Amino acid sequence: MTKPEHRDIGFTLNGEEIRFSGTGTERLLDVLRYRLGLPGTKEGCGEGECGACTVHLDGVPVNSCLILVGQVRNRRVDTVESVAPEALVELHTSGATQCGACTPGVVMTARFVIDHPGLLERASVRQLMAGNLCRCTGYDGIIEGIAEALRQEETSP
Numbered sequence: 001m002t003k004p005e006h007r008d009i010g011f012t013l014n015g016e017e018i019r020f021s022g023t024g025t026e027r028l029l030d031v032l033r034y035r036l037g038l039p040g041t042k043e044g045c046g047e048g049e050c051g052a053c054t055v056h057l058d059g060v061p062v063n064s065c066l067i068l069v070g071q072v073r074n075r076r077v078d079t080v081e082s083v084a085p086e087a088l089v090e091l092h093t094s095g096a097t098q099c100g101a102c103t104p105g106v107v108m109t110a111r112f113v114i115d116h117p118g119l120l121e122r123a124s125v126r127q128l129m130a131g132n133l134c135r136c137t138g139y140d141g142i143i144e145g146i147a148e149a150l151r152q153e154e155t156s157p
Contacts, residue, residue, distance in 0.1 A: 011072045013038075014082040024070025029053045031069045032079060040080035040104045044133070051132035054105035055079050061112045061131075080104035083111055098136035106132045110146045114153055125150075 004023035011018065013036065020035060032038045032055070041064055044052030048063040055064045056078040080103075106129070113119060113128050120128075125146050126139065134142065 009069060009073055011074060012076040014078055022069060024068060024073070026069050027065055028055070028067040028069050028072060028077070029064040032064060032077075038079050038081050042101060042104050044101060044105075049133070050102070051105040051109065052102050054108040054132065056108060056112065059112075061109050063131075078108075080107050083107055102132055102134040102136075106134065106142055110142070110149070113146060114149050117150060117153065120150075 004025060006021045006023055008019055009022050009024060013032075018036070020031075022031065022035075026035075029041055029043055032041045033043075041055055042052040043065060044050035046065050048066040051063065053064040054061050056062070056076075057067065057072060058076050059078075109129055109132050113125060125143050129139070129142060129146070132142075
């Protein structure tokens, strides 16, 4: 059996061009956490069901546990580390976050919803957040926090 060939893999990560050597067959989640030192993206289920590992790929939320790093070559990846802490303070103050396991995925999905308010013409915040599982909050705090963030976005200059 031959070893997989290592290649130079480059992509934009949180606004910076990066390159590293790899086979392209590692999960994006593992590369982000263990090779690039960004522990904010969490592994929950490893099967694309819980949303804890959600990142943005070219601006769209994806489960990084289902993406091979070779698939992000020459693309843009944004992780929870790219989100300004004050940007989603409503999630924290509304009681939306507790143990922290789901928080990064919730933040990334919420950021997408807040940045694309037109989605709410076709679906509710609750429906848009359905891919993010949380064992602690019961979801009401998450939904209320996003709704408050949306209201603030509407009133900001």
